[in-house]
Amino acid sequence: MPLPRPLKTLIAVGALSLLAAGHALAEVADVAPELRGTGDLGVVIERATGSVALVDTTARQVLRHVEGFGDLSHASVKFTRDARHAFVFGRDGGLTKLDLLTGEIAGRIIQGGNSIGGAISQDGRFVAVGNYEPGGVKVFDTETLELIIDVPATYEKPDGSMGQAKVVGVVDAPGNVFVFSLFEAGEIWTLDMSQDEPELTPYRNVGSMPYDALITPNGRYYIAGLFGEDGMVLLDLWHPESGVQRILPDYGQGEERLPVYKMPHLEGWAMAGNLAFFPAVGRSEVLVADTTDWSLVGRIPVQGQPIFVMSRPDERQVWVTFAHPDNGRVQVIDTQRLEVIQTLAPGESILHKEFTPRGEHIWISARDSNQVVVYDTRTFEELARLPAESPSGIFFTHRAHQIGR
Template sequence: MIRRISSFRARTLGTLCALLLTSAAWADAQSDYADHCASCHGDTRLGGVGPALIPETLKRMRGPRVAAVIAEGRTATQMPAFAHNLNALQIEELAGWLKSPLETAPDWAEADIMASRTLDADYVEIDAPVWSSDPMNITLVVETGDHNVSVLDGDTFEVLDRFETPFAVHGGPKFSPDGRYVFIMSRDGWVQKYDIWALQQVGRVRAGLNSRNIAMSGDGKWLAVANYLPNSLTLLSTRDLSVAKVIEIKSRKGNPSRVSAVYQAPPRESFVLALKDVPEIWEVFYGANPPQSGLGHDFRIEGQFKNPNPFPVRKITTPDYLDDFFFDQTYEYVMGASRDGNGGQVIDLVIGQKVADLDLPGMPHLGSGITWRRGDTTVMATPHLTDGTVSVIDMETWETVKRIKTEGPGFFMRSHENSPYVWADVFFGPNKDVMHVIDKKTLEIVRTLRPAPGKTVAHVEFTKDGSHALVSIWEDDGAVIIYDAKTLEEFRRLPMRKPSGKYNVWNKITFSEGTSH
């Protein structure tokens, strides 16, 4: 009989290591990994759909906890339980092997990145699009079923192109400020540049070994890549994908950390980083005139500001770890939440200190938070990953306005300035086929859609004018369903291979209300 999670937690790391001393146990663990784990986490344990499984990324999890996750799965992720595939001894041996170092320590420096870069020889820059659609109403659909992206005309919903991406795209694609180019990143660190006008790939570069997301600078010159492995932030030139700088991530005390997420703060001409393993957030400046405080003595000479190296870094200590965060409209405040915590905090980027606490239980997914004007204030709403709730917060008082009960934990929310509604999915649990439509004024659910009973319904994107909402049936034989955003009636259904995120050029480059940034 398979022992449950309590028995895994009860075993000591010493006992676990003892089990792994035999070569037979080691070989069995490697075989089990190949059979059950490699398809998601990579043949070399350096990550794929799932994160890298090596000591550098598992350092906050003791051996028994790793075993528990293998046995029971992980809440609010795509990590399944394997207690029905592996017995208790197999799971303990596998957990111990995952905590063992690789034969060769992973490293990915600037020279490695540049050696991976390829620019397509047949790519030719053109002066105008090869299609007649509205270039601001193009929508990209990421199809994870076979690792492709479909390019949609947002007016006719015709598929203009369908191109192959790197394996396991992760995080939202980022558009250049003119909407012409899009940059797409995969979990194994590959960054792809694609010319939407020409419907042609420009090139690729591997910016890390296991990466989280990317951010575009407000001026369109730089792309920041947040890496789990190595512990770094890679800054690329958007022009030719060359390396501008690789920043090693170490805290003020010298402790290394993975980067949970990176986002741009356009008015501040900076990137803001959430760190996974240390209680700090970082601000990396790309503008010509970064602030003259908070950067340390290396950036001052004879009372005058100087920038001997590009991309100076400011490190802000926080009371808790921030795995995810959200900006207010001025980009002065960061609202952060830890995946391990039951609340959130507001950090003032100007003074570099916490100024408020947020009542946010239930593991809020702030990366999918959205804002809209409601009466004489602005509110922010975020789904919860562990309970059926959407929290709505007043962004002037930081008080919770309402907790909207849903039919289960959600992952994505979207709205549009021309829509009276917020759309929220129920990504996890038995009601994953539900999409709630919430009135922005009353904060009440006005319609619950079930477009494909029993199948996962997720992630909404709007057309440029907000007239239509695009919803994913997140299955291998899935579809993108197009709704009339006013009547909430289905308009059209486009077959797709496990479509996940959808990204409209105009909404993303203008930071449209209701779009996560």
């Protein structure tokens, strides 16, 4: 059936318009940034220069160095729910939001005097920051960086006066709950952000000087290490009404301790099946506990005092880094044989490491070598050395979808 002339004209004009638009889009495409996802991106802290290296874990490349993050001498990173942005927690109290796709800072505030880390809520709406100075936790909107709630870590000292405690071990738990420890107070608090009115629950007298903490991958157990006494404390978040229980209370009693060169980081512990691997304080050992009853079932001798004890995603290996003066090497433990199977020497002053999402590679920061070294975790072959300015923490975006990471 022939088309009426006006309609023919309309179609012709429309075709010309679409053609012109196509040419315009082609011109825009020539200058537009490359379309990509964020699943293979990561951030390496460059502590000496207050910058971060934005990296591609598939290509094993540094994409760019981004400056302007302040004091990163002890910094950590959390990723937003969509893995588009990284929040960097700086030692100067800075909270900085990095856009991973543009490589630019999307927002920055100084929210305290000395922050030590934080967490992002399960629904992605809130970012919590734990502070050494002045103490306490502040919670911000992840989109706007607007302050939502300020929770001072106020506690009563033995002499009856009031003090502000340093906050450590801030983690996210299921149900939009934040959990954290108060160092001087010897307390653990939970902050429930699931309702319009946040609810704070303190657990008193948990032990002497909780210095760091972790949450198990399923979000059930929050475990804090104690600097002032032997043992650890555990809060079962499925049954918080049971309060805090002590685990491994007899560990270390009657034994001579070595000088503690650097406190181990419990958030870098490892789980394999029903076993948990964690660093001994002041000893050249990795401890092994049975998570069914949290009893100590083994001690694995290692070359020095362990700092980070991390499990490969398939749980067949545990990789260990160490405090000075043994911090130029990394050791690998077989989780079935419970023994060291490999020792590597990536460079000077090894600090942090991170597995790729499925564990085929591991990235290791060699601070004083100004390099990040990449290994194949099956063959232990060195795959790449990437330039970085005094690198420390390494964080990949798959953490956005893991509890407590």
